[in-house]
Each structure stands twice: as C-alpha cells, then as structure tokens.
Amino acid sequence: MLNLFSRNKQLLDEEIINWIFDSYDWAFKQFDPSVFFEETELVLPTNQYFPGEQNSINGMANLIFEQVKQHAGMTHWPTKLLNVTESEHQPVNPATLSVKGQLRGKQAQASFELGSSVEALSEDTKPTETKPAVTKATSTKTTSIKNNAFDESEYSTDLNLVMSAGHASEPNTGNNSINFSFHPQQLNSPEGLIAHFAQGLAQHLVSAAENPPPGGKEYLPVATELMGIFMGFGVIFANSAVVPRQGGCGGCGGGQSPVRQVVLNQDEATYALALFCCLKGIEKKQVVKHLKKHLRGLFKLALKDCERRLKQESRLSLSFAS
Template sequence: MWPFGNNTLLDADTTAWQLGNFEWLLKVLPANNDFAATRLILPRPGFFDSHGLKGDDLAQSLFDQVKAYCGMVDWPVELISEGTAPKRSRDLIQVPDRNLGFSGTFATDGNAAIITYDPTLLDTPHDFITTMAHELAHYLLAAVPDERVCDDAHEEHLTDLTAVFLGFGVFLANSAFNFEQWRDEGLGASQGWSYKRSGYLSETELVFATALFLTLHGKDTAEAEASLKPHLAKQLRQAMKELGRSDLNNLRVLTRFQ
C-alpha cells in the first residue's frame, strides 16, 4: 500500500520520481560530494559574505562560495557575465505567467566548463546564488557516466533536484515563484504587477525534496522553516510528516550516516 494518504503534497508518481532519482544521486555522485557531509545552505548571515564587492567581483566571490558548498572547489570552470533582462515597458500593466527557467547557462569546453549569468541577478543575490547552484548541478551531472533513471524531458527537473541534494533546497524553493507589485514615478506613475516562475520543479516539489534532504540527514525543520516563505514552511512540516510515515530504508543505507 502506498504510504501516503489522499491529502498529500505530491501525487504518488511525482513522489516516486523524487525518491527514485534521489536514490540514483546517492549511488552515482562522486565521492567528494559526500551527502552525509553536505550542509543545508540558508539565506541567513554566516553562509555568504559579499566582502564589500560589486559587479563581476561580487559574482565571482559568491560563485566560489557556492562551489565550495557543492564540494566542487577544484572543478575548472569559467564564470562569464552575459546578457541582461528586458527593460520594463512604460505601457506594462501586467506580465503574464512566464517560466523563465534560470538566468544562466552551462556548457563544456574541453575539460573545463563555462557558466554564464545575467548580471541583473546581482540585484538580488539570493537569485544569483540559486542560479549558480542550478548550473553547478548541471556540471556535476555532466560528470556522471551512469545512465539516468529519468528521461531527457526531465533533465532540468533532475538538475533542480540535484541542487537540492547539494543543500540549496531552501534557496530554490524561495525563488521558484515571485510576485511583484510596482509603481514607477519616472514613467508617468505607471503601475502594475508581475510574477515569474524560476526553475523547473514547482515550489511544492522543491519543498518536498528539501524535506527528504532533512529527513535523510536526521534534522528537524526549525532552521529551514525560519528561512522559508511562511506558506512553504507550512508545506515543509507536512512533507516531513509524510516522509516520517514512509519506508526510506533503501535510501538510508546509501547515505554515510549508518
């Protein structure tokens, strides 16, 4: 019998997809990405330091810190600032729902990698860090020769899940959906609203994956809840309860907590 009830955060197929791919990640990732040593990275003081830098220097500093948390300090990669987001039109009243993915790209160049980013992300360092975690997850997966357990259509979803596996679940969940109301006096007091989706897994899916990360680490939700948007913190508590009723032995034996 499926261990979850009818009023669950995710449907049975989505839950099974997450558990199956998390198990695959535990089996195939390089030894230097030791899941047991992975921290939950939070948007709180003590995790990232801007060192008073700006522009490209700030981007490189934050990127290096993300690399360190991912266990990828020695992985060769060039970070490049590229492109900008579209300017807001004076006639804009509302922006329809758009899935913008991540404002970054990943590519390989011989034995090294190239990661690009939209420089406007530095206006919101949280989003820059989230984007870098996603792109580094691409890099990590590119080094895994084993056949994926998911199909090609879900490669980006697997990349999101990998970023959660690397400890960035709270960052991704908070960035997955953003609503903005704005007023621009410089454009004749134009005003309106916009919202965007970032990434590929939904907010709820990212919260569930974060709960799985915490459950396998044997941690409570207090720190994560304090850093999540309130409605996501509530979902996290529900996910932890659901996972507490499930059989995760096949995943637990693959961690190094045993």
C-alpha cells in the same frame, strides 16, 4: 457521512514523489554518498554562508559564485564567470570534458581534460535552454548596498550584498575553463542568483554521472535542479521558485522567477528539501524560519510524509537512520 476535514490529502502526485525518491537513490549510486552525509550542509540564505564585500558588480558575482562552488564541494573545478553585458559573443565551452578523480568533496582532487570549443553552456537567466558541454567522468570516487529582495517580516535572512571600497577579486581568466555567465540584474535577487549558479554546477554533475537519472535524458533538466537540492541548496531553490509581484505575498500573484530557469515548482522543491532534511537528520526548526511563510506548512507535512515513507519502504533505507 463525508469527513472533509480529517481525510488525508496528497501533498504531490504519487508519481512525482516516487521520482524524487528514485532520484535521491540514483544520486547516491552515482556520486560518493559519504560526501552527502559527512560534508554536505543545508545552505541557508544568510551572511554566515555568504560573507564578504566587494566594490564591483563583477566582484560580487564572482564572490557568490566561488562560495556556491565551495558549498557544493566543487572548488577544484576549473571555471570562469563572465558578465553577459560585457561580451559581444556567447562564452564558449569545451566540446568535451573528461574528469578523472572525485567530482565533489572538500578535499576532492581531479584532473580535467577539456576538448575543443563548441557552443557555450549559457548560464544566463535561462541556463537550461542551451546545450551543455558533454561531460564524462572516468571515476567518481578516487558605500553599503542592502539587497531589497528579502522581506524580513516574511522569513528570516540576513543575506545582504555589500559593495565597498577596495580591490575586487577576479575570476579565473584561464582558457581551459568551464564558462558560466550572469546578468547584473540577477544580483537584485541573491537567492535566485545562488540557485542559478548551483543549477549550472549541478548540470555538469548530472552530465558526469555514469547512468542517466530516473526517466532518462528527458528528465535531465529536472534532475539538474534536484541535484542542486541534493547538494544542500533546497531552501534557496524553494524560495526562489516564485518571485512575487510588487506588493504580493509570494504565495499569491507571483510568477516564475525571472532570474533563473525554474523546472521544479515550489511545492516539488519543498518536498525534495524535506527529504534532504530527513536523510541528514536536520530538525524542522532549523529550516522553517528561512522558508517563505507560504511554504512552511507544506514543508512540515512533507517532513512527516518523508519520514513515514522512509520507515515503511526499502528505498534509501541504508541511508535513513530510523
């Protein structure tokens, strides 16, 4: 007799799950694991994590970008944020970037040597379609506007973009900077914009690793997104993987996010988020209210699956407290 209701369903292809686990293991080996366990937070789409007001589009974008850098532990990186609608030319990045010191951390210090300029790392709505600067790390140790992108009846968020009278903060205007860019329309989707910025920062971190991610160079784009989740932006990546059509629910009738390049689909991003929460000991109740409704069930199942695998397998065993 067929027992259709009690059989176990595979959440994702086993190959994908294995890659996610292997990628976390790779990240621990390439980047200081103490930063992950002692400093990295689960970044939520709320004004607690993204406070402040600005009186201009550029000021608001730069405020968010600097906050993303802070949560990523990359405030010491020399960056410059550009509005693509204000420049006739692509922003130009250095041909090489050598990092001596710590790549991440609240107290991280490093020296950055930027080579001659070449084709830019385009951080527009499709940031992974252009070539990044080659990065080498010699050491990884040493009037009020409310955003309408969030449906508060679907999931909990209080992230509002507020522009007010006052002086806008200015981005780094130095020449020796890694250039990132944004389009003003991206501000209509705060989570998408945050993920977009985190993706760009993660791209440089992945490039700075001594060894390529599991799967090799072909997996660099997906490893970049995984790294963004590893840095604490998993809820935001999962929520912004699909943007619903007007009047849609997000689980049906949605399409790929127009504000950032999506590599991991929403299910894969949610699973990677679950692994992050298991490793960090974050309870599901802290997460589910900030996830879109159609992702909550998957997240709970993924948590159980990750806990089972971490207890049964040797991968990441040093990181997981059973």
